[in-house]
Amino acid sequence: MTHYEGARAAVIGGSIGGLTTALLLRDLGFSVEVFERTPTALDGRGGGIVLQPDTVRWFTERSTQRLETLSTATEYVQYLDHDNGIIHRDRRRWTYTSWGTFYRALLADFGTDHYHLGEFACGVAQDGDHATVRFVSGHRAEVELVIFADGITSIGRSLLDPDARFDYSGYVGWRGTVPEHELTETTRALLGDAISYSVVPHSHITLYPIPGERGTGRQDRLMNYVWYRNVPPGGELAEMLIDKRGFTGTVSLHPGLVQDRYVDEMRETAARLLAPAAAEVVTATEHPYIQVVSDVRSNRMADGRVALVGDAAAAARPHAAAGTAKAAADAWALADALTAADGDIPAALRKWEPAQLELSARLLERVIAMGERSQSHNTWTPGDPSLRFGLYGPDR
Incomplete structure (x- = not known):
């Protein structure tokens, strides 16, 4: 019996x-309930994820599911010129998944009996032994531990650090996927076994293959990309973030909701500037969508029996491909701290917080510098090892 048998989270x-946090807490003996504010299933959201060691640790150490059934892989990192010529190529293996594939696998391990949709947390109160989470539905959850893993627009962050603010980077990420089998043979051959970059003045695009809804085979894969493009703050950005329904987005616009005139301009610019293979993928995307690239970090990750993990604590620009890895690292470190604390949850959170705050700060510092090199200074140099992915540093 662990120190947390009968404790509620x-x-x-x-x-x-x-879900990663919930699975680890359940393994420690907690009775865990997950509350998701979205009223419908999350399946199918999002694009590609670069798999780093922390991200996949649940599947390599605890799950019975095999990681190779959830992922694709490439053997090279390459940079393309304006004629599809390869101007730099390294042999470097990376693996990838899609958001939907990874989410479904984690949910399959956790189950749906204690997974609640449509529950929007709006407040939390603590006494010495318990914390009570309040929801807009009127529901209350009295527990011994509260974890906010509610993403970039976290309610938990606003409660623990009301002064934390979004700092817009000056650019957005255009994202999308295209079935790989729909691309020309030339483009499939060029992009199929690499993570590929096309660098142009004040911008770059990254492309790599991810699993499709039906599997990881070549006929099922999707070519995923993110293309970083500068958009000045103020009226121009605000107008772009008004969707087709007339609603204003804050951190993203979902597929199918970006105004047609912006999609048309994006496709025209891709055809003019990007490597032809990259341009083919972008122009073939049926419903591209927009991610607003911003920085936000809480100066606190723990307070009593309440903690923040992942993007709820700090949302980093995507250049290090470390967002999901950071969330998983927070969760595993928390599990270790709880294990060492002999049942003293507030003490565990106090011990856990400093290192995770430092990790967040280092990651944000690095990705901000990477973004500035691409979008402002034009010093994103093909093959520069300092630009490689990694949560703890390049290739780390």
């Missing part, structure tokens, strides 16, 4: 970070 946010 509420995880606010049912995405990848929340």
Whole structure:
């Protein structure tokens, strides 16, 4: 019997970070309930994920599911010129998944009996032995531990650090996927076994293959991309973020909701500037969508029996491909701290917080510098090892 048998935990946010945390807490003996604010299933959301060691640790150490059934792989990192010529190529293996594939696998391990959709947390109160989470539905959850894993727009962050603010980077990420089998043979051959970059003035695009809804085979894979493009703050950005229904987005616009005139301009610019293979993928995307690239970090990750993990604590620009890895690292470190604390949850959170705050700060510092090199200074140099992926540093 562990020190946490019979203890209750509420995880606010049912995405990848929340599910990873919930699974680890359950393994420690907690009775875990996950509360997701979205009223419908999350399956199918999002694009590609670069798999780093922390991200996959649940599947390599605890799950009975095999990681190779959830992922694709490439053997090279390459940079393309304006004629599809390869100007730099390294042999470097990376593996990838899609958000939906990874989410479904984690949810399959956790189950749905204690996974609650449509529950929006709005407040939390603590006494010495318990914390009570309040929801807009009127529901209350009295528990011994509360984890906010509710993403970039975290309610938990606003409660623990009301002064934390979004700092817009000056650019957005255009994202999308295209079935790989729909691309020309030339493009499939060029992009199929590499993570590929096309660098142009004040911008770059990254492309790699991810699993499709039907599997990981070549006929099932999707070519995923993110293309970083500068958009000045103020009126121009605000107008772009008004969707087709007339609603204003804050951190993203979902597929199918971006105004047609912006999609048309994006496709025209891709055809003019990007390597032809990259341009083919972008222009073939049926419903591209927009991610607003911003920085936000809480100066606190723990307070009594309440903690923040993943993007709820710090949302980093995507350049290090470390967002899901950071969430998983927070969760595993928390599990270790709880194990060492002999049942003293507040003490565990106090011990856990400093290292995770430092990790967040280092990651944000690095990805901000990477973004500035691409979008401002034009010093994103093909093959520069300092630009490689990694949560703890390049290739780390």
